Amino acid sequence: MSQLDQVLSKIDSDLDASLERLFQWLKVPSISTDPAYKDHCRTAGQWLVDELKGIGVEASLRETGGHPVVLGHAGGDARLHVLFYGHYDVQPVDPLELWERPPFEPRIITLPDGRKAISARGSSDDKGQVLTFVEACRAWKAVTGSLPINITFLVEGAEEDGSKFLPEFIEANKAELKADVALVCDTGMWDQDTPAITSSLRGMVYEEVIVRCADRDLHSGSFGGAARNPIHVLSKIIAAIHDDNGRITIPDFYEGVPETPTQLLEQWKGLNLTEEEFLGQVGLKHSAGEKGRMLIEQIQSRPTCDVNGIIGGYTGEGTKTVIAAEARCKISFRLVGDQDPEKISANFQAFVRERIPADCSVEFIKHKGSRALALPHDFPAITAAKSALHDEWKKDPIVIGMGGSIPVGGDFKRTLGLDTLFVGFGLDDDRIHSPNEKYDLKSFHKGTRSWARILAALAK
Template sequence: MSQLDQVLSKIDAALDASLERLFQWLKVPSISTDPDYKDHCRIAGEWLVDELKGIGIEASLRETGGHPAVVAHAKGEAKPHVLFYGHYDVQPVDPLELWDTPPFEPRIITLPDGRKAISARGSSDDKGQVMTFVEACRAWKTVTGTLPINITFLIEGAEEDGSKFLPEFIEANKDELTADVALVCDTGMWDQDTPAITSSLRGMVYEEVIVRCADRDLHSGQFGGAARNPIHVLSKIIADIHDENGRITIPDFYEGVPEIPTQILEQWKGLNLTEEDFLGQVGLKHSAGEKGRMLIEQIQSRPTCDVNGIIGGYTGEGTKTVIAAEARCKISFRLVGDQDPAKISNNFQAFVRARIPADCSVEFIRHKGSRALALPHDFRALTVAKAALHDEWKKEPIVIGMGGSIPVGGDFKRTLGLDTLFVGFGLDDDRIHSPNEKYDLKSFHKGTRSWARILAALAK
């Protein structure tokens, strides 16, 4: 048997032990957004440090401005060098009553279609994904005493809280984090039998808008018809953002948006992603995106604007006939290509101000933005990883964009000069951020085998 075959056999034989280790980690309620779980976040980081040390990898818990990060090194002779990123923190579990089993009591469940899955908060996002890589490293170390490439680990503890302190941590430690390429395991498969590599990520602009009119809430019987209603003002502004074809009307919004090459569009068309398959799983039937664009374009290669929340007036039980003094909303933009987050933000704010009546005012709260990210088409590591995934899954991997944003990829590019290979084994039905999060047992097992193959391929 080749070394790789021995490693793969070890992964198969040690699956139960690997699951037991993952279950230990999943039991730690490392909810980064809730201060009450601060100590648990540290415990989760310490647990991983001990696991990495246990397989002979130098590891330590490093302080940041928030929850600590795990930094580890497995370096020796001159070999290709990767920086592997993941996160050990998890989302809150609310509403708890909607969980079928306790979120921090991991177990194997059987899904209605017969699939086996790991049920727990963090099973897919991101502890289970991180452990596929760790267990692949464990198998290589057990079988050969070493790793086929040099690896630096960066596992943070505040990804679900916005990674507020990660950029400055990377900047302060950029010499230590240098590598040839970055690997991120926080993405997913095309379907349960088809691996995928994410080659592009959309960027993000996030704005909060507060419209104020009268200096207090008003009686709608006394002032209705005469006083400006900020909910009406804000609703009209929101309605103006999109035209009848679903295009965004903010000036220069589409500057820097590329057209996808025809041959790529044909490949995407061949994937046959239908409204019934994609929207049907959430109880919808019809796409609401840009007319004339395929569904797959709408969700991964076209920019978007969505209202994520709108607040104003009385929202309690019963009636209260008031005209609110203020209304506010939260709006996010997903960016593609070379769209400039700062310019999008400035143009959006100007768009809103132009629609504010003379006796009203507007305030903006601008959050951190990020540019879109795309791998070069001739990126060598992409080609190598595709071949390794094909060997494991016996299907051609899908190379595709991701509709969401993973800002750390941009941080790696700007600060470290690294392109990032996004390889993950999550599925659309993993219910991340929702009650009853799960991670398919097949994703965990074959994900571990896949990383073992990718490490071997990168070594060549």
């Protein structure tokens, strides 16, 4: 048997022990957004430190302005050096009454279609995913006594709380985090049997808009028809953002938006993602995106604008005939290519101001923005990962874009000059951030085997 075959055999024989280790970690309620769980977050971080030390990694908890990060180093010679990122914190469990099983009592369940899955908060996002990588490293150490490449582990405890202090930590520890490429296991597969490599992530601009008119709420019988209604003003502005073809009308919005390479479009066409398949699972039938674009383009490689919330006037039980003094909304933009978050924000604010009547005012609350990320399609790490994933899953992996944003990839690029390879084994039905989160047993087992193969491929 080759070394790799021995490592894969070790992963198979050690699966029950790997699951027991994961269950121990999942029992820790490391909810980063709730101060009541501060000590639990530290416990979860220390658990990982101890596990890394157990396989010969020089690891410790490192302090930040919030929850600590786990930092570990293995190797240090002239071989390829990767920086592996994940997070040990989890989402809150509310509403608790919707959970079929206690969220921090992990167990193996059988799904209606017969699949086996790990049920617990954090099983997919992101403890189960992180441990696929750690267990792959454990198997390599057990079989060969070393890892095939140099690895720095960076596992944070506040991803679900916005990673507020991580950019500062990365900046302060640039020399210690130096590597050749970053690896992130916090993404998903195309389906249960088809692995995926995420080669691009959309960026983000998030704005809150507050429109104010009268100096107090007004009686609609007395002032209706004469007084400006900020809800009307804001609604009209929101409606003007998109034209009838689904395109965004903000000036220069599409500056820096590239066309998807033809080769990639052809691959996406072959996936046959239909509106019925994708939207049907959420009770919809028809795409509302840009006309003339495939559905998969709309959700992966095209920029978007969505209103995430509207607040204004009376929203309680019964009736109240009132004209509100103010209305507000929360709006997010997903960016692609070379779109500039600062320019998008400035142009959006100008777009809104031009539509504010003379006797009204507008205020903006601006949140953190991030640029989109994209790997070159001939990036050597992608080539290595594609080969390794094909060997494990016996199918060509799909190279896709991700509609969401993972800001740490931008931090790695800007601060460390690192490109990031995103490989994960989550599934669309894992219910992350929702009650009854799960992680397929197959995803955990073959995910671990996949990382063992990727490490071997990167070593070449």
